[in-house]
Amino acid sequence: MQHGVAVQEDVAGADPIPTQVRAARPGQDAPYSGYLLGAAYDEMFAPDGIVRAPYAALNGRISTLAPEELFRRQQACEQSFLHQGITFTVYSDKQATERIIPTDLLPRIVTAAEWDRIERGLKQRIAALNLFLHDIYFEGRVLKDGIVPRSMIYGSAHYRREMRGLVVPHGAYVNVCGSDLVRREDGAFVVLEDNLRVPSGVSYMLANRDVVRRAFPGVFRASGVRSIEHYPRELLTTLRSLAPFQEDVSIAVLTPGVFNSAYFEHAFLARQMGVELVEGRDLVVNDNVVYARTTSGLKRIDVVYRRIDDDFIDPLIFREDSSLGVPGIFNAYRAGNVMIANALGTGVADDKALYAYVPRLIRYYLSEEPILDNVETYLCREPHSLSHVLANLEKLVVKAVGESGGYGMLVGPHASREEREAFAEKIKANPENYIAQPTIQLSTAPTFVDGAVEARHVDLRPFILHGETTTIVPGALTRVALKRGSLVVNSSQGGGSKDTWVLNN
Amino acid sequence: MLSRVADSLYWMARYMERAEHTSRLIAVKLESMIEQTSADAEASWIRVISAMSATEYLPDDPSAFAITKALAFERRNPSSLISSLGAARENARQVREQLSTEVWEHLNRLYLRLQPITTEGIWVHQPARLFRETLQDLQTLEGVTFSTLSHGEGWWFLELGRYIERAQLVSRLLDIHFGIAAPGYAAPPPLPKYFDWLVLLKFCTAFEPYCKAHTAAILPERIAEFLLFNAEFPHSVRFAVDRVRDALANVAPGAPPARRALCERLAGRLKASVDFGQVDELIGGSIDKFLVDISDQCEKIHDAIYAAYITYGAETVL
Numbered sequence: 001m002q003h004g005v006a007v008q009e010d011v012a013g014a015d016p017i018p019t020q021v022r023a024a025r026p027g028q029d030a031p032y033s034g035y036l037l038g039a040a041y042d043e044m045f046a047p048d049g050i051v052r053a054p055y056a057a058l059n060g061r062i063s064t065l066a067p068e069e070l071f072r073r074q075q076a077c078e079q080s081f082l083h084q085g086i087t088f089t090v091y092s093d094k095q096a097t098e099r100i101i102p103t104d105l106l107p108r109i110v111t112a113a114e115w116d117r118i119e120r121g122l123k124q125r126i127a128a129l130n131l132f133l134h135d136i137y138f139e140g141r142v143l144k145d146g147i148v149p150r151s152m153i154y155g156s157a158h159y160r161r162e163m164r165g166l167v168v169p170h171g172a173y174v175n176v177c178g179s180d181l182v183r184r185e186d187g188a189f190v191v192l193e194d195n196l197r198v199p200s201g202v203s204y205m206l207a208n209r210d211v212v213r214r215a216f217p218g219v220f221r222a223s224g225v226r227s228i229e230h231y232p233r234e235l236l237t238t239l240r241s242l243a244p245f246q247e248d249v250s251i252a253v254l255t256p257g258v259f260n261s262a263y264f265e266h267a268f269l270a271r272q273m274g275v276e277l278v279e280g281r282d283l284v285v286n287d288n289v290v291y292a293r294t295t296s297g298l299k300r301i302d303v304v305y306r307r308i309d310d311d312f313i314d315p316l317i318f319r320e321d322s323s324l325g326v327p328g329i330f331n332a333y334r335a336g337n338v339m340i341a342n343a344l345g346t347g348v349a350d351d352k353a354l355y356a357y358v359p360r361l362i363r364y365y366l367s368e369e370p371i372l373d374n375v376e377t378y379l380c381r382e383p384h385s386l387s388h389v390l391a392n393l394e395k396l397v398v399k400a401v402g403e404s405g406g407y408g409m410l411v412g413p414h415a416s417r418e419e420r421e422a423f424a425e426k427i428k429a430n431p432e433n434y435i436a437q438p439t440i441q442l443s444t445a446p447t448f449v450d451g452a453v454e455a456r457h458v459d460l461r462p463f464i465l466h467g468e469t470t471t472i473v474p475g476a477l478t479r480v481a482l483k484r485g486s487l488v489v490n491s492s493q494g495g496g497s498k499d500t501w502v503l504n505n
Numbered sequence: 506m507l508s509r510v511a512d513s514l515y516w517m518a519r520y521m522e523r524a525e526h527t528s529r530l531i532a533v534k535l536e537s538m539i540e541q542t543s544a545d546a547e548a549s550w551i552r553v554i555s556a557m558s559a560t561e562y563l564p565d566d567p568s569a570f571a572i573t574k575a576l577a578f579e580r581r582n583p584s585s586l587i588s589s590l591g592a593a594r595e596n597a598r599q600v601r602e603q604l605s606t607e608v609w610e611h612l613n614r615l616y617l618r619l620q621p622i623t624t625e626g627i628w629v630h631q632p633a634r635l636f637r638e639t640l641q642d643l644q645t646l647e648g649v650t651f652s653t654l655s656h657g658e659g660w661w662f663l664e665l666g667r668y669i670e671r672a673q674l675v676s677r678l679l680d681i682h683f684g685i686a687a688p689g690y691a692a693p694p695p696l697p698k699y700f701d702w703l704v705l706l707k708f709c710t711a712f713e714p715y716c717k718a719h720t721a722a723i724l725p726e727r728i729a730e731f732l733l734f735n736a737e738f739p740h741s742v743r744f745a746v747d748r749v750r751d752a753l754a755n756v757a758p759g760a761p762p763a764r765r766a767l768c769e770r771l772a773g774r775l776k777a778s779v780d781f782g783q784v785d786e787l788i789g790g791s792i793d794k795f796l797v798d799i800s801d802q803c804e805k806i807h808d809a810i811y812a813a814y815i816t817y818g819a820e821t822v823l
Contacts, residue, residue, distance in 0.1 A: 082617065083614055083617075084606075084609075085598060085601065085609065085610075258595070258599045263598075264601075267601040267602040270602045271601070276507060278509075279509065281509065282507050282509050286819065286823055291819070292507055293507065293509075294507055294759075295507075295508055295511050295756060295757035295759075295760065295814040295815070296757045296758060296759025296760045296814075297759060297760060297822045298823065
């Protein structure tokens with residue numbers, strides 16, 4: 001072990017964490033002297049500055065380590081990511097540079113009771129969303145009953161009329177879902193958005209665990225953290241449950257290729273599941289059967305876990321300029337000869353405007369009250385909401401319906417007057433394309449920044465698997481806005497990620 | 506195995522072999538030049554750069570520094586050390602899930618370590634050391650590959666790439682020493698001297714094995730015989746050809762005999778020419794033709810592998 005005494009103590013110790021720690025107060029004492037508590041809920045400190053119980057062990061460790069030692073451990077985490085090749089490529093004019101998505105040393109902790117609610121809430125949500133997708137691609141009851149306006153479905157860029165009447169196994173349209181949750185000022189978790197198309201980030205959940213567990217083995221053991229190692233196996237089980245037969249199911253992960261920013265994840269999942277990683281050019285369709293081109297000849301593929309967007313998956317049906325896809329795969333899908341996960345056309349249900357209707361969908365299909373709330377959302381397509389939005393731009397976050405990754409949005413309180421006015425014009429020109437939400441003070445969590453522990457805003461993305469049954473591995477990707485005060489956690493906008501510990505009790 | 510995966514593994518191994526060869530040439534050259542007169546050293550450097558087909562990346566007045574730079578760190582030169590390693594890594598990245606963690610991380614670390622290095626940075630103090638270390642790293646990687654990867658089809662594609670590349674690199678190197686004048690230069694360079702033959706052996710990591718077989722009597726005919734026809738030495742052409750043939754017997758286990766036929770016939774013919782070659786018939790006569798022919802046969806085998814296993818049309822097998 002090259003990290004010196006402190007780490008050895010951590011590794012070897014029966015319980016090396018000091019139990020008598022002088023209470024360090026946020027905003028005053030090292031290592032928290034730069035830790036500012038604001039209006040947001042803080043994950044680690046109660047408003048009176050007392051450490052919350054689940055963070056006691058972590059506090060015991062970090063408040064007794066020298067800043068240089070924390071820095072060393074942070075560097076070890078980053079080195080590990082670099083050596084494993086967990087990088088994405090940034091293309092600028094001159095050359096391509098590889099960067100790691102910054103990973104934070106300090107874990108974010110979720111208690112058993114909090115997790116229980118999240119898990120039940122997400123299972124309820126995905127059940128309703130799958131029923132909704134089935135409904136709009138078959139009878140359309142929800143439209144006839146006036147719960148959701150027709151124009152919102154048929155006008156959506158993600159509605160696929162090709163999916164009408166196509167039966168998917170177990171009615172499971174969304175097999176892998178990554179929902180973004182945030183914690184409000186009152187401490188309640190609410191859903192900010194659902195990612196129902198090709199959600200990514202699960203490899204970071206697993207990779208973060210790997211490095212952070214190594215950085216804080218003593219705290220990890222003392223805290224009683226639930227394992228997430230079985231995610232690849234659960235994913236495999238979910239994919240397998242889609243096949244019409246259970247003997248010799250041949251599964252493949254379909255990636256756009258090495259230049260995709262999530263390529264590491266595609267390769268990682270294929271390796272961890274022990275299935276082929278294929279690109280579009282590896283697959284050929286003959287007589288509505290999908291084959292992979294192998295050195296020994298063609299090999300039939302039964303289930304495709306695709307990490308390519310709908311638009312690019314089949315140039316014969318969707319975008320004809322796509323070179324990433326597999327010509328003919330959609331007809332093979334229609335013929336029932338290959339299963340595709342997630343099903344096509346799921347994007348219509350994670351539209352930012354449709355999001356506002358999800359609580360109503362839960363009541364409509366399940367006759368239950370939503371367990372997890374939505375963030376209050378104004379649909380600019382509704383005239384009274386539009387005037388409210390335009391009058392209160394400085395308090396709201398406005399998002400374009402079809403965009404993701406933090407693009408096409410206005411964070412009202414942080415924008416200049418000119419930016420707000422320019423954006424107002426865009427909204428007025430095309431109100432259906434925008435929704436607005438109050439700026440939520442995402443909760444803050446301790447984050448190691450420039451040699452000090454400071455509060456930074458975080459969200460939470462658990463991953464839901466849904467095939468014959470629904471499974472949620474007790475863990476999540478916590479994304480963190482590394483800039484002080486920033487509420488934007490997207491990796492494309494300077495966000496990082498944290499390991500997330502779900503506790504046994 | 507997916508054809509695309511086989512393709513990447515094959516090229517990954519070829520590029521690693523090329524990187525290893527290049528590091529060894531540079532290390533040996535930097536170490537030996539102090540023993541030579543400047544004219545001899547220059548002629549010998551020019552042989553090195555011709556062997557790597559990199560003359561176009563040189564300034565008009567090539568120095569040891571400029572040649573090292575072109576061979577090691579010039580990114581425009583597709584077979585420079587850094588380009589080869591970069592290409593090996595890119596191929597490895599595309600089949601990351603097929604490799605062991607140890608192989609990938611070793612290769613990735615090696616590349617990341619070399620990537621920021623410049624010729625200027627190493628030139629002041631024992632420049633040869635860096636290339637020796639790189640060579641050792643690459644040899645370690647070969648061992649890591651051998652011991653952490655299953656010796657299944659993927660491993661055989663790596664073998665195939667490595668030894669086809671080796672057969673071509675060694676025959677090219679012999680060609681430069683025994684046959685033609687260095688291309689691109691008006692005056693033919695001086696003929697190799699005793700010391701150059703010694704260096705040739707070191708280029709192929711063959712000095713000690715050669716001495717064991719033939720004593721320290723450095724005779725060009727024996728060197729040619731050793732590097733071409735020795736059946737036991739891993740850097741001889743014959744050894745490489747044997748390995749190519751073994752690898753071909755083990756790839757694509759499910760392919761029907763008809764699809765295997767051409768590759769195996771070509772490999773068998775190449776094996777026959779190195780199994781039954783006679784060095785006394787070649788020296789002073791047709792050795793350059795013989796060496797070029799070996800390289801051409803390797804090309805044909807490469808093409809046949811691609812046609813049979815990698816780029817075949819789907820309609821031909823349905």
